[in-house]
Amino acid sequence: MLKLSTKGQYGVRAMFEIARGYPENPVTIKEISERQDVSVAYLEQILNKLRRAGLIKSVKGPGGGYLLAAEPDKISIAVILKELEGPVAITSCLDPEEGCARVEGCVTHLLWRSLGAKIEAFLETITLNNLIEQEHLLKGDRRDKIYRFDVA
Amino acid sequence: MLKLSTKGQYGVRAMFEIARGYPENPVTIKEISERQDVSVAYLEQILNKLRRAGLIKSVKGPGGGYLLAAEPDKISIAVILKELEGPVAITSCLDPEEGCARVEGCVTHLLWRSLGAKIEAFLETITLNNLIEQEHLLKGDRRDKIYRFDVA
DNA sequence: ATAATACTTTACTAATTTTGTCAAGTATTG
DNA sequence: CAATACTTGACAAAATTAGTAAAGTATTAT
Ligand code: FES
Ligand code: FES
Numbered sequence: 001m002l003k004l005s006t007k008g009q010y011g012v013r014a015m016f017e018i019a020r021g022y023p024e025n026p027v028t029i030k031e032i033s034e035r036q037d038v039s040v041a042y043l044e045q046i047l048n049k050l051r052r053a054g055l056i057k058s059v060k061g062p063g064g065g066y067l068l069a070a071e072p073d074k075i076s077i078a079v080i081l082k083e084l085e086g087p088v089a090i091t092s093c094l095d096p097e098e099g100c101a102r103v104e105g106c107v108t109h110l111l112w113r114s115l116g117a118k119i120e121a122f123l124e125t126i127t128l129n130n131l132i133e134q135e136h137l138l139k140g141d142r143r144d145k146i147y148r149f150d151v152a
Numbered sequence: 153m154l155k156l157s158t159k160g161q162y163g164v165r166a167m168f169e170i171a172r173g174y175p176e177n178p179v180t181i182k183e184i185s186e187r188q189d190v191s192v193a194y195l196e197q198i199l200n201k202l203r204r205a206g207l208i209k210s211v212k213g214p215g216g217g218y219l220l221a222a223e224p225d226k227i228s229i230a231v232i233l234k235e236l237e238g239p240v241a242i243t244s245c246l247d248p249e250e251g252c253a254r255v256e257g258c259v260t261h262l263l264w265r266s267l268g269a270k271i272e273a274f275l276e277t278i279t280l281n282n283l284i285e286q287e288h289l290l291k292g293d294r295r296d297k298i299y300r301f302d303v304a
Numbered sequence: 305a306t307a308a309t310a311c312t313t314t315a316c317t318a319a320t321t322t323t324g325t326c327a328a329g330t331a332t333t334g
Numbered sequence: 335c336a337a338t339a340c341t342t343g344a345c346a347a348a349a350t351t352a353g354t355a356a357a358g359t360a361t362t363a364t
Contacts, residue, residue: 203311210311
């Protein structure tokens with residue numbers, strides 16, 4: 001339950017690859033495709049959304065590619081996912097575009113709202129920079145010190 | 153993003169109605185259907201799963217219906233949702249039945265795992281009893297004291 | 305007994321969402 | 335001016351969701 005679509009997952013992984021080129025090194029779709037094992041055509045779709053949202057910039061022509069539009073520690077996972085999958089909305093009653101007539105007096109409504117808020121708050125605390133830090137730890141030998149995103 | 157299916161939502165709402173009959177008053181599918189606005193046929197499907205999972209008991213014949221199999225404060229939302237929608241698995245890589253070959257060295261994997269763990273932990277703290285408490289507050293006038301499931 | 309109540313099970317299907325592919329562009333630079 | 339690389343929109347197969355339908359079985363009040 002509570003699955004994330006591949007679009008969101010691939011999007012975060014693509015942003016991570018682009019973040020590795022920050023601040024001067026444009027990363028091509030082809031590179032992202034090879035490193036993250038996602039088709040070029042699908043990535044085009046995803047990166048277009050992210051560019052229109054202003055999260056990345058593109059550089060055309062030979063030597064071109066994608067660049068982060070802000071510092072890696074200023075871009076949260078929450079922002080990326082929201083662009084690709086819309087706001088966190090556990091139930092359609094909570095979706096800004098849908099709503100529900102039963103909200104008043106609905107016992108579960110506040111529960112789902114609270115869960116959504118918790119998820120959002122968590123994803124807002126994680127940035128691309130955290131992913132880069134995480135990678136350094138994964139590549140190093142300090143297994144005992146791996147940063148596990150707060151998992152106890 | 154991160155939507156819950158209607159099955160899960162309706163399931164929790166149905167369990168809430170059954171909890172109101174605890175410990176001696178069987179609640180019929182028809183009653184649940186009317187109060188929660190879900191078709192009888194669909195509820196049959198949902199309640200069957202929950203019964204097979206041992207969360208509720210059924211009493212046949214006139215005067216029959218469904219009863220909670222345990223105390224309302226012993227049944228968490230997490231348990232209900234797991235029966236109806238399977239385990240929390242933000243990505244298919246985390247799904248016990250699927251897995252992923254890239255797990256080693258995957259930067260985002262721990263992130264999704266951590267998020268899933270947080271969601272699960274939260275849902276485990278909420279019980280049917282909490283929903284009943286919440287209803288009392290909603291019906292009362294103490295708007296200032298509404299229990300909001302921890303939303304700040 | 306038996307009729308009424310109420311749960312049980314399986315099968316099926318329409319609608320939606322997801323997960324992509326494809327093709328024909330446009331822009332930039334060496 | 336050719337190669338590189340982004341850009342856009344249309345389209346479709348596959349999977350999932352959200353139900354409906356029908357034909358049961360079990361129990362009890364009368
Ligand atoms: S059913 Fe929509 S808010 Fe509860
Ligand atoms: S892609 Fe499967 S674990 Fe990261």
